[in-house]
Amino acid sequence: xxxxxxxxxxxxxxxxxxxxxxxxxxxxxxxxxxxxxxxxxxxxxxxxxxxxxxxxxxxxxxxxxxxxxxxxxxxxxxxxxxxxxxxxxxxxxxxxxxxxxxxxxxxxxxxxxxxxxxxxxxx
Amino acid sequence: xxxxxxxxxxxxxxxxxxxxxxxxxxxxxxxxxxxxxxxxxxxxxxxxxxxxxxxxxxxxxxxxxxxxxxxxxxxxxxxxxxxxxxxxxxxxxxxxxxxxxxxxxxxxxxxxxxxxxxxxxxxxxxxxxxxxxxxxxxxxxxxxxxxxxxxxxxxxxxxxxxxxxxxxxxxxxxxxxxxxxxxxxxxxxxxxxxxxxxxxxxxxxxxxxxxxxxxxxxxxxxxxxxxxxxxxxxxxxxxxxxxxxxxxxxxxxxxxxxxxxxxxxxxxxxxxxxxxxxxxx
Numbered sequence: 001x002x003x004x005x006x007x008x009x010x011x012x013x014x015x016x017x018x019x020x021x022x023x024x025x026x027x028x029x030x031x032x033x034x035x036x037x038x039x040x041x042x043x044x045x046x047x048x049x050x051x052x053x054x055x056x057x058x059x060x061x062x063x064x065x066x067x068x069x070x071x072x073x074x075x076x077x078x079x080x081x082x083x084x085x086x087x088x089x090x091x092x093x094x095x096x097x098x099x100x101x102x103x104x105x106x107x108x109x110x111x112x113x114x115x116x117x118x119x120x121x122x123x
Numbered sequence: 124x125x126x127x128x129x130x131x132x133x134x135x136x137x138x139x140x141x142x143x144x145x146x147x148x149x150x151x152x153x154x155x156x157x158x159x160x161x162x163x164x165x166x167x168x169x170x171x172x173x174x175x176x177x178x179x180x181x182x183x184x185x186x187x188x189x190x191x192x193x194x195x196x197x198x199x200x201x202x203x204x205x206x207x208x209x210x211x212x213x214x215x216x217x218x219x220x221x222x223x224x225x226x227x228x229x230x231x232x233x234x235x236x237x238x239x240x241x242x243x244x245x246x247x248x249x250x251x252x253x254x255x256x257x258x259x260x261x262x263x264x265x266x267x268x269x270x271x272x273x274x275x276x277x278x279x280x281x282x283x284x285x286x287x288x289x290x291x292x293x294x295x296x297x298x299x300x301x302x303x304x305x306x307x308x309x310x311x312x313x314x315x316x317x318x319x320x321x322x323x324x325x326x327x328x329x330x331x332x333x334x335x336x337x338x339x340x341x342x343x344x345x346x347x348x349x350x351x352x353x354x355x356x357x358x359x360x361x362x363x364x365x366x367x368x369x370x371x372x373x374x375x376x377x378x379x380x381x382x383x384x385x386x387x388x389x390x391x392x393x394x395x396x397x398x399x400x401x402x403x404x
Contacts (some may be wrong), residue, residue: 009342011371016340052342066124080363081239081270098385102341103274108296 002044004026006037006060007052007079016050016079019109023117024068034058044072048117051096053080053087061094068095075116079104139168143183147171147202150190156201156335156361170205176338204277207356211246212255213296215291219380220257220399223347226378227261230346241372243334244353245273248284248319248327249293252339254349255303255323255351256297272341275333284329287319310314333362343372351400352382359390366392373404 003025005016011031020028029044031037033055041049049067051060057064064076075097082091083101086098098116100109144164151157159167168183190198214220230238240258242251251273258269275281294302294317302308306317332339332351335357348369354362369379370393379394379402381387387394387402391403394402 007342011338012340012342020338044327052296081272081328083270084325101328101330103330103339105274105331106340 001025001047002028002029003048003050003111004037004040004044005032005050006031006034006055006063006076007050008032008055009052012052012079016109019106020113023110023113024108025113034060034063034066037063038070040070041067041070048074048113049076050079051076052080053078057122061091061096064091064094066098075120077112079109079118139171139183141166143187144168150199150389151203151206152197155207155333156358157203157206157356158358159206160165164320167206171202174201174205184256190196190379199277204279207275207277211249213294215249215253215296216383217296219349219351219400220253221259222380222398223254224261224376226347227258231265231267232264233399236266238270239343240269240271241345241348242271243350243369245275245281245284245329246277247280248273248287250349250351251284251327251329252319252323253297254286255326257300258326259305259322260301269326271327271365272345273327273329274320274334275329276331276333278331281329281331284327287324289317291315291317293317301402334365337364337368339368339372341372344374345372345377346374346379347380348373350382351380352385354381354385363390363392366390368395370394370404375403375404378402379404 003020005013005028007013007016013061017028025048029040031040037059039049051064053060060078067076072118076095077098078091078096079100079102081102088099098112099111144167147167148159149157171186175181180186190202193199196389240254242254245251251271252269254271262269273284293316294306302317305320307320309316309318333365334353334367350369354365366387373379378397381400383400385400394404397403
């Protein structure tokens with residue numbers, strides 16, 4: 001089980017890695033923008049991606065599109081402050097599997113990740 | 124029924140023993156960072172009593188055990204709900220809202236079109252909606268991307284925020300013209316009710332957040348953070364960490380606004396004072 005955390009904020013990445021650890025996911029790589037994320041998914045198979053929306057170089061939503069265009073089917077969770085319904089729909093259309101609004105509660109994100117992985121059978 | 128409940132409540136106020144109080148105090152501090160000084164037994168008893176009545180319990184120790192044994196953490200949330208105070212009103216300390224308007228005008232003139240605000244202890248919504256009204260007025264005629272994040276530790280008050288529904292006495296501080304522009308008036312069973320219009324509601328995102336446990340799962344940058352009348356409940360360590368976290372989340376030149384009676388003097392934070400209760404990164 002290997003996960004990729006994508007966010008341009010180092011603090012956010014740290015918080016997300018902490019949340020993943022609580023869901024017993026400790027094998028985690030990091031990317032700080034969409035370009036790095038796409039590159040990482042080409043080199044490595046991930047069973048889970050946590051993706052920020054607003055990042056320099058390439059937005060998270062564009063990175064999701066590119067990852068899906070590679071034919072990758074792992075769950076991708078958008079973790080973002082973009083809370084409007086239209087934004088959520090845009091993300092899901094682009095290929096995101098789920099959505100978490102920042103700031104999230106640690107327990108919420110753990111539950112969501114566990115549910116998602118149980119559903120995809122990727123545990 | 125009401126009378127007997129009142130009487131029982133008074134008995135509780137008298138009977139909470141020091142040991143139980145200390146245990147509550149420890150749990151509350153550990154989970155929320157709120158410091159309850161000695162002599163707050165009566166206050167804690169009365170507030171905890173409210174929750175116990177809802178659960179039809181009449182022994183503080185029994186309730187304490189329930190809090191300790193609840194592995195879901197839900198009862199702790201309920202406990203913090205009744206303990207955290209919710210004194211707030213529309214346009215409380217209106218000088219702050221004038222300051223915000225001035226800042227917006229300055230930033231608009233500089234070409235800024237994306238704005239992020241954070242009402243850190245939003246309580247029942249008066250503060251974030253006052254902010255939303257102020258911003259709507261200041262941005263009138265401009266196409267901008269605005270978002271207000273409203274957080275509180277209490278799930279109960281966040282629910283009130285989402286509903287955005289207030290009695291006539293609550294909206295009194297809102298000037299008449301603004302009331303008409305931003306609220307829908309309807310007749311409730313205890314008098315008129317004012318509900319915020321979607322244009323305001325859509326500007327605000329509500330999320331639960333415990334201010335005593337940074338780093339917070341967000342990255343900002345915010346233009347203005349309102350953190351008013353909440354740090355008084357925290358001890359110096361938590362206050363210092365919270366200030367450092369707000370500093371991280373603000374843009375350079377962004378503002379932190381605290382309550383008028385609060386001061387960051389001697390807090391060893393990186394903030395510069397702009398005027399009383401207003402700081403800049």
